[in-house]
Amino acid sequence: MSVEQIIFYVFAAMVLSSALFVVATKNLVHSIFLFFITLFSMAGLFVFALADFIALSQIVIYVGGVLVLMIFAFLLSNKQILDNPKPMRSRFLGIHHLPGIFVALVFFLVLIWTISLVDIGQLQWVKESQENTVKASDNTIHYIGINLMTRYLLPFEVVSVFLMMALIGAAHLARKERKV
Amino acid sequence: MIPLAHFMFVSAALFCIGIYAVLSKRNAIMILVGIELMLNAAILNLVTFSKHDKFEASGQVFALFAIILAAAAVAVSLAIILNVYKYYRTIDPTKIDNLRN
Structure with a gap:
């Protein structure tokens, strides 16, 4: 190891x-x-x-x-x-947690089963990507920058405008109401 | 070299912890934290597969977009949670059950 x-x-x-x-x-x-x-x-x-x-x-x-x-x-x-909405009667794992735990566990088992079925290292496009695989000595920021300014230019601009809209909206929502 | 499947196991476990938090918490902020955990699991998957896509780096670019969108979502939802708290004096989502009046 x-x-x-x-x-x-x-x-x-x-x-x-x-x-x-x-x-x-x-x-x-x-x-x-x-x-x-x-x-x-x-x-x-x-x-x-x-x-x-x-x-x-x-x-x-x-x-x-x-x-x-x-x-x-x-x-x-x-x-x-900061306080809990209501003090829970149950201790660490109560009865009201059981559906959440059940769904999470079942979903986890399904995901693990799927991942182990796929055998990701042997996928076709992963095996064919010898030239295309990132090595630890590579400069990935170079490629990210080139792609962000050419191939993904429109999503980049949309995301920037969206971020500005969301932050203005958040500031608008969180402001103090004026006393009338 | 760490196999890709190990990244995906970590990501699956993190996603399921997020699902548990979203389903069983009675506090809106903890639900938000659960959503963030699930988003982080998805970002880990994107980044993992981006290792085999050096020249386009599409996984990493979309991971960046996902991080930015998560930041915007947290900003807006924290503002909404504060307003809901001001109005209802609670942030328990099971108690907030009317839209207007």
């Missing part, structure tokens, strides 16, 4: 265990801060998929933008939003 594989499995275990804690813990602030760890380890997994630019934008946008936005939304709003 090489060092690369060990680090990959450490990152994967961090992603899955912190995601499990995020959904298992009752404390909202704890779960948000654990979500930090999940997103950082996801960036590590992106690096192992040889997508360093995506890993960086994951850190900048998700960790720097989305999570800080969530924490601001808590801290600037009322204190009661």
Whole structure:
């Protein structure tokens, strides 16, 4: 087992265990801060998929933008939003969690079954992509930049306009109502 | 070199954790976190297969688009959650059951 594989499995275990804690813990602030760890380890997994630019934008946008936005939304709003809506009678796993657990487990089994059926390493286009495979020494940002400005120019512009519209809309929704 | 299937196992597990959070949480912000987990699982799949698409890099480009759209979705939905909280004094989605009046 090489060092690369060990680090990959450490990152994967961090992603899955912190995601499990995020959904298992009752404390909202704890779960948000654990979500930090999940997103950082996801960036590590992106690096192992040889997508360093995506890993960086994951850190900048998700960790720097989305999570800080969530924490601001808590801290600037009322204190009661942090409390649970209603104290649950049941402890860790109550009866009302059972449908969710059941659906998630069944879906997980279906996904695992499908993935193991496909045998992805032997797919035709994966096997034919010897020239086209990213090596660890390649500069992927170069190709991303070229494609973003040629092939995906229209989606890029649409996404930028959409992002501006969404942020203006969010600021409009979240503003304080003027007292009449 | 890590096989592609291992990335997909991690992604499948993360997606199912997100489904559990969306289905069984009684708090709108935790549902939002579950949606983010599911989006991250999808982005991991895109990025994984983009390893075999060096010159077009379509997986990575669409992963970028997905990250941007997720950021926009979080901004808008947090604003909506705050407004809902101001109006109903709760963010339990099971209690919010009327559209207008």
